[in-house]
Each structure stands twice: as C-alpha cells, then as structure tokens.
Amino acid sequence: MFIINCPYCGEREQSEFKAGGEAHIVRPKQPTELSDDQWAEYLFMRKNIKGIQFERWVHSHGCRKWFNVVRDTSNDVIKAVYKMGEKPPTKK
Amino acid sequence: MKNKYSIFSLVKNAFSYHENWEKAWKDPEPKKEYDAIIVGGGGHGLATAYYLAKKHKMKNIAVVEKGWIGGGNTGRNTTIIRSNYLWDASAGLYDHALKIWEGLSQELNYNVMFSQRGVINLAHNLQDIRDLKRRTHANRLNGIDAVYLNTEEVKKFCPIINTSPEIRYPVLGGTLQKRAGTARHDAVAWGYARGADEMGVDIIQNCEVKGIKRNGDSVEGIETTKGFIKTNKIGVVAAGHSSVIANMAGLRLPLESKPLQALVSEPVKPVIDTVVMSNAVHAYVSQSDKGELVIGAGTDDYVSYSQKGSHDIVEGTLNAILELYPIFSRMRMLRQWGGIVDICPDASPIISKTSIKGLYFNCGWGTGGFKATPGSGDLFAHTIANDEPHKLNAAFNLNRFVSGDLVDEHGAAAVAH
Numbered sequence: 001m002f003i004i005n006c007p008y009c010g011e012r013e014q015s016e017f018k019a020g021g022e023a024h025i026v027r028p029k030q031p032t033e034l035s036d037d038q039w040a041e042y043l044f045m046r047k048n049i050k051g052i053q054f055e056r057w058v059h060s061h062g063c064r065k066w067f068n069v070v071r072d073t074s075n076d077v078i079k080a081v082y083k084m085g086e087k088p089p090t091k092k
Numbered sequence: 093m094k095n096k097y098s099i100f101s102l103v104k105n106a107f108s109y110h111e112n113w114e115k116a117w118k119d120p121e122p123k124k125e126y127d128a129i130i131v132g133g134g135g136h137g138l139a140t141a142y143y144l145a146k147k148h149k150m151k152n153i154a155v156v157e158k159g160w161i162g163g164g165n166t167g168r169n170t171t172i173i174r175s176n177y178l179w180d181a182s183a184g185l186y187d188h189a190l191k192i193w194e195g196l197s198q199e200l201n202y203n204v205m206f207s208q209r210g211v212i213n214l215a216h217n218l219q220d221i222r223d224l225k226r227r228t229h230a231n232r233l234n235g236i237d238a239v240y241l242n243t244e245e246v247k248k249f250c251p252i253i254n255t256s257p258e259i260r261y262p263v264l265g266g267t268l269q270k271r272a273g274t275a276r277h278d279a280v281a282w283g284y285a286r287g288a289d290e291m292g293v294d295i296i297q298n299c300e301v302k303g304i305k306r307n308g309d310s311v312e313g314i315e316t317t318k319g320f321i322k323t324n325k326i327g328v329v330a331a332g333h334s335s336v337i338a339n340m341a342g343l344r345l346p347l348e349s350k351p352l353q354a355l356v357s358e359p360v361k362p363v364i365d366t367v368v369m370s371n372a373v374h375a376y377v378s379q380s381d382k383g384e385l386v387i388g389a390g391t392d393d394y395v396s397y398s399q400k401g402s403h404d405i406v407e408g409t410l411n412a413i414l415e416l417y418p419i420f421s422r423m424r425m426l427r428q429w430g431g432i433v434d435i436c437p438d439a440s441p442i443i444s445k446t447s448i449k450g451l452y453f454n455c456g457w458g459t460g461g462f463k464a465t466p467g468s469g470d471l472f473a474h475t476i477a478n479d480e481p482h483k484l485n486a487a488f489n490l491n492r493f494v495s496g497d498l499v500d501e502h503g504a505a506a507v508a509h
Contacts, residue, residue: 021348
C-alpha cells in the first residue's frame with residue numbers, strides 16, 4: 001500500500017485509484033495495415049519492468065481523471081506524477 | 093542409490109536420534125556445460141528436471157535457483173489442487189496434473205500429503221449459478237468429476253458455512269470436485285528435488301541468472317552469479333520474474349507481474365475439512381494439518397515485484413470470510429505475505445518454445461500454478477526434450493497471442509484472477 005499524489009486532488013491512499021498498466025503505448029495510426037504480429041505486440045506484449053516503470057492510473061474514487069505515474073515496481077516508491085499529454089520526466 | 097524412506101528407515105534413524113539421515117539432495121557447484129539448464133528451482137522447475145531425467149533420459153542437466161529450493165512461490169501459495177476448468181484445453185492440462193498428483197507420493201517415495209478433501213466453488217447470484225452449472229457440464233464432458241450442490245447440500249458438506257439468505261452475498265449453491273484438495277507445498281519441491289538429484293541432476297542454489305548469451309537466433313549459455321554456464325537448451329520457469337529473464341534474451345512476453353496475498357491464522361482444532369472458494373467475493377479458505385486456516389486473497393491491480401500487497405485487498409477478503417464463516421470472528425491471524433504472480437491476458441499459462449532456438453518458457457500461471465506442478469513439469473520436459481509441445485500443451489503456446497486462439501479462462505476458471 002502506498003500514497004499517490006493525484007495531480008488534481010493531492011495525496012490520497014492508493015486504494016482510491018485503479019492501475020491502468022504501462023503508459024505511452026500508442027495506438028497504431030494505420031490499424032488496417034497492421035500484421036498479426038504487430039497487433040499482438042500492441043495488444044498483449046508488455047515490458048513488465050522490475051524497476052522504474054511509466055504507468056497510467058485513474059483516481060476512480062476521486063476526480064476520476066487519468067494521469068501518469070513513474071514508479072519503482074521493485075519497492076513501490078513513486079518517483080514522479082504527471083498529467084496526460086505532458087512529457088514524461090527524464091532522469092533527475 | 094538413495095535410501096528409501098519407509099517405516100523401517102524411520103525406526104532405524106530413531107536409534108541415532110535422527111542425526112544421520114542422508115542429504116535429500118547434494119549442493120554442487122555448477123559444471124562448465126550442461127545439455128539443458130532449468131532456470132528456477134520451484135516446484136515446476138524441479139518437476140521439469142525430474143521428468144527430463146526420468147522420461148527423456150537427459151542426465152547432464154542443472155536447475156539454477158537464485159534463492160533456495162522451495163523458497164519462492166512454491167512456499168507462498170495456498171496449496172489448492174483442482175482441475176475443474178471450463179475449456180477443453182485447460183481441462184486436459186489440469187486433469188493431467190491431477191492424475192499425476194494421485195500417485196505422486198508413491199512415485200517420489202516422498203509424502204507430499206496430497207489430500208483429496210474436495211473443493212467447493214460457491215455461487216452467490218443467478219449468473220454465478222448459470223456459470224457454475226455450465227462449467228459442471230463442461231467438466232463432465234471432459235471426464236472430470238463435478239457436481240452441482242444446492243444451498244442445503246453445501247451446508248451439509250461444509251457445516252460451518254453461513255447459508256442465511258440475509259447476508260450480503262448469500263450462498264445460493266456451489267460446485268464440488270471431490271478429487272480436488274490440497275498438498276504440502278514444500279514437500280512437492282523437496283520430493284522432486286530428491287528424485288531429480290538421485291538421477292544425477294545438479295540442483296544449484298544461490299545462483300542467480302544475470303544474462304542469457306545468444307548467438308544469433310540460438311542460445312549459448314547463461315551468465316550467473318556463479319559464472320558462465322554453457323548450454324544450448326534453457327527452460328525458464330521463473331514465475332513472477334519471467335519477464336525479467338525474457339528481457340535478458342531480448343524477448344517480450346504478454347505478462348504482468350502482480351502481488352497476490354495470502355494469510356494463515358493461529359492453529360485451531362479441525363473445523364473445516366474441505367476447501368471452499370468463492371469467485372464473487374474473492375475469498376477462499378482451507379485448514380492445514382497443523383490447524384491453521386489458510387486464506388487466499390486476490391491480486392492487486394498494479395504491476396509490482398515488492399512481495400507485499402495492499403491492505404484493502406486483505407481487508408476485503410477477511411470481510412467476506414467473516415460473513416461466510418461467523419465462527420472465525422475472533423480468530424487471530426499469524427502471518428500475511430505476498431507472492432509475485434505472472435498473469436497472462438487470457439489467464440492461461442504459457443508452456444512454449446520461443447522465437448529463439450533452445451529457449452523455452454513455462455510461465456503465466458498467474459494465481460493458480462501450484463495445482464499444475466506435476467503436469468506442468470511433465471509437459472515442459474516433453475517440450476524441451478523433443479523441441480515440440482506435447483498435445484496437452486500445444487494450445488498453450490506463445491503464438492496464441494498472435495493468432496488470437498486464446499484459452500480464455502478469465503472468470504471461466506471458477507475463480508477470478
């Protein structure tokens with residue numbers, strides 16, 4: 001269990017949020033031209049990183065807005081939070 | 093040849109105060125080269141090595157384990173064994189394992205304490221009833237024992253359950269698989285380790301894989317904390333850390349690793365002689381031979397390797413447990429822990445070759461791998477030895493995520509993942 005700093009509401013318990021998985025997976029621009037392998041890559045394959053991961057969360061029991069989180073998955077320490085559409089932070 | 097465990101060996105060793113039992117397995121240093129290396133010394137990995145040596149006559153093999161035997165998810169699961177899965181492919185896979193379980197103690201000469209005490213899956217609403225009845229019929233068509241119980245029959249089979257219609261999620265019925273049950277989880281790992289060791293398998297503990305050496309499209313060996321080991325066949329059975337190993341080989345897998353929690357209570361006298369699971373409220377309970385209640389919770393929804401889950405998950409599970417079993421209201425919990433489970437998008441495992449020659453993966457068992465341990469080892473050994481899947485694990489290949497031929501057990505498998 002950990003605290004997430006919602007960019008709209010401030011610090012709240014993680015149980016108020018839902019995890020939305022890996023961030024920055026871009027939907028293919030030309031879906032009709034994709035091969036099955038490319039679809040599999042987009043739909044199913046994940047980095048599933050042990051370490052620093054960029055991911056999406058939604059404040060489902062709060063403002064219900066989506067945003068991005070940078071979290072170390074080996075110890076659940078959150079490194080940064082940023083809004084949708086903003087550039088992901090680089091190493092500090 | 094190892095000394096056989098029996099009543100006579102027990103008596104004989106009693107005279108020397110049980111101080112002269114021979115080691116169940118050696119603790120060797122790695123050789124320079126093996127014909128095959130299994131990465132991961134849990135139940136599945138050790139079973140794979142055992143069947144590679146026993147059925148496929150491969151003698152020069154090693155199991156490398158970053159910690160100690162049975163110290164990972166093998167010792168963290170809730171020991172439930174059942175095969176009442178909906179789809180034909182899953183039914184074939186899990187019942188293959190259940191059939192091996194039924195003779196495993198004799199085969200290994202090691203008491204894995206397999207106890208066919210039955211598993212009940214509860215229905216709490218109309219849709220549950222329909223789903224469970226459908227699954228019961230599907231199970232029977234696949235030759236798997238399954239019966240549907242109404243509320244009174246559930247109460248008769250498990251008298252401590254609260255069948256009052258007044259509770260939030262009333263018990264409206266359930267399914268029963270009588271051949272299902274539990275086993276002693278570490279004994280499975282120890283039994284397979286002892287059996288594999290006897291056939292010449294090197295079980296190398298405290299040996300973490302740091303890299304996989306590739307030569308173009310095939311593997312050449314593994315880099316470990318004990319140095320480089322050459323091999324051209326690598327079977328990875330690393331559970332929650334499968335993606336970490338896959339990344340070393342430049343592969344991506346359709347997995348997400350999440351914490352799954354469980355807890356045990358203080359030991360009490362026998363009070364529940366079966367296993368009761370509930371999909372809707374996600375709580376399941378059984379009682380160990382020591383008398384502890386073994387309670388399983390659900391997974392957290394975020395990726396984490398931290399081996400600890402959220403408090404609200406445990407709270408939700410215990411709320412459900414207390415509503416279903418008011419008798420437990422003053423029980424104290426002794427231990428709570430989390431294990432990292434690797435979950436596939438279709439909640440079915442992967443036992444498969446990969447695009448890299450000589451690299452095989454057995455992963456994606458998610459929240460329910462323990463039950464499959466013997467079958468998983470047997471089929472993975474077949475896949476590695478023949479470089480071809482067995483017909484029972486052919487459906488569980490990696491390519492299904494490209495072809496779309498998924499084995500969708502999410503929700504269908506009698507328990508939510």
